[in-house]
Amino acid sequence: MSPSTFTSTFKTILRKHDLPENLNIHSLRHTNASLMIANGTDVATVAGLLGHSQVSTTLDIYTHCFDANWKGTDGALQERLKRD
Numbered sequence: 001m002s003p004s005t006f007t008s009t010f011k012t013i014l015r016k017h018d019l020p021e022n023l024n025i026h027s028l029r030h031t032n033a034s035l036m037i038a039n040g041t042d043v044a045t046v047a048g049l050l051g052h053s054q055v056s057t058t059l060d061i062y063t064h065c066f067d068a069n070w071k072g073t074d075g076a077l078q079e080r081l082k083r084d
Contacts, residue, residue: 037062 001009007025014021029050036046047058 033058033062 010025011021013019014023033046033050036049037043043058043062044055046062047055050058052058
């Protein structure tokens with residue numbers, strides 16, 4: 001399948017399911033990586049799956065995924081400090 005055929009098929013699926021047509025295949029890649037990181041998948045594993053030769057590349061692109069993790073850690077630390 002050529003890239004243009006794949007893209008055309010993807011756009012047809014978006015229209016059929018009333019999804020935003022500005023989504024693209026790269027959006028799916030980014031969403032998948034973001035969800036993996038947000039759910040605790042090791043960044044080195046995500047980097048490997050994405051084909052990034054350096055983990056730092058993945059970290060530079062997906063830093064926003066760690067915001068929720070930091071907030072959760074901060075809350076857990078505060079609760080622990082209150083108990084001690």
